[in-house]
Amino acid sequence: MKSENSKSRQIEVMFSSIAHRYDFLNRLLSGGRDRYWREKAVDRLNLFPGARFLDLAAGTGDVALEIAKRQDSDMRILASDLTLKMAVLGRKKILNQNLDRIIEFHLSAAENLPYKEKSFDGVTCAFGVRNFADYHIGISEMTRVTNKNGKVVILEFTTPQNKLFRSLYYFYFTRILPLIGGIISGNFDAYSYLPDSVLSFPDREKLKSIMEEAGLKDVSYKNLTFGIVSIHEGTKR
Numbered sequence: 001m002k003s004e005n006s007k008s009r010q011i012e013v014m015f016s017s018i019a020h021r022y023d024f025l026n027r028l029l030s031g032g033r034d035r036y037w038r039e040k041a042v043d044r045l046n047l048f049p050g051a052r053f054l055d056l057a058a059g060t061g062d063v064a065l066e067i068a069k070r071q072d073s074d075m076r077i078l079a080s081d082l083t084l085k086m087a088v089l090g091r092k093k094i095l096n097q098n099l100d101r102i103i104e105f106h107l108s109a110a111e112n113l114p115y116k117e118k119s120f121d122g123v124t125c126a127f128g129v130r131n132f133a134d135y136h137i138g139i140s141e142m143t144r145v146t147n148k149n150g151k152v153v154i155l156e157f158t159t160p161q162n163k164l165f166r167s168l169y170y171f172y173f174t175r176i177l178p179l180i181g182g183i184i185s186g187n188f189d190a191y192s193y194l195p196d197s198v199l200s201f202p203d204r205e206k207l208k209s210i211m212e213e214a215g216l217k218d219v220s221y222k223n224l225t226f227g228i229v230s231i232h233e234g235t236k237r
């Protein structure tokens with residue numbers, strides 16, 4: 001528990017230090033592709049009037065905003081994150097787009113969600129699970145708060161399967177990206193942590209089993225952009 005707390009604290013400090021450049025660097029380092037990845041993840045949700053969604057590790061709110069753009073004002077989205085500075089920037093974007101009646105921002109840790117069982121019709125987490133102090137507990141929590149027949153959707157970086165593409169990508173991901181990210185954000189450690197955390201995260205099949213162990217059914221995944229990222233989804237039965 002103590003080491004979980006200290007990992008969460010380190011992650012929070014790291015995201016606080018890069019929050020001001022987070023969106024800009026996402027667009028730059030992914031060549032604008034990150035928007036498409038989030039759109040594809042939101043496509044996996046069952047959106048309907050009156051539905052309630054939780055976007056966990058919401059960061060600056062891009063997934064919550066993507067859900068909100070698609071539906072009528074009956075829908076409610078809760079965006080939740082560990083890091084205050086990310087949430088403050090997210091809240092500003094939501095206000096600027098007049099979506100504060102639909103999206104609410106909370107601060108909470110994925111491992112201990114302050115929501116009742118079966119509170120949401122869908123739970124998303126984009127590029128967050130890898131950072132959890134304990135992703136087994138985090139995914140169980142995501143499952144717990146999902147309604148029967150609701151979906152849990154996880155968007156995460158993974159490793160490309162094609163060998164040639166993988167070696168080119170690794171060069172970019174482990175050498176170029178940390179350098180550009182470090183210079184622009186002023187935090188070289190944060191952008192070295194990014195490839196390190198991706199390379200030490202469970203592979204697609206392992207993540208699928210973790211979701212099944214958490215109680216999700218019909219778990220499947222889909223690769224995007226040559227397998228740089230994958231979308232995992234499962235249904236609560």
Ligand SMILES: C[S@@+](CC[C@H](N)C(=O)[O-])C[C@H]1O[C@@H](n2cnc3c(N)ncnc32)[C@H](O)[C@@H]1O
Binds near residue numbers: 062111125132
């Ligand atoms: C890479 S950002 C992703 C943000 C956003 N989902 C996106 O698509 O851009 C990771 C976010 O996860 C949050 N985070 C890390 N560990 C967390 C935890 N245990 N509980 C909740 N949020 C967490 C960080 O504060 C950070 O905002």
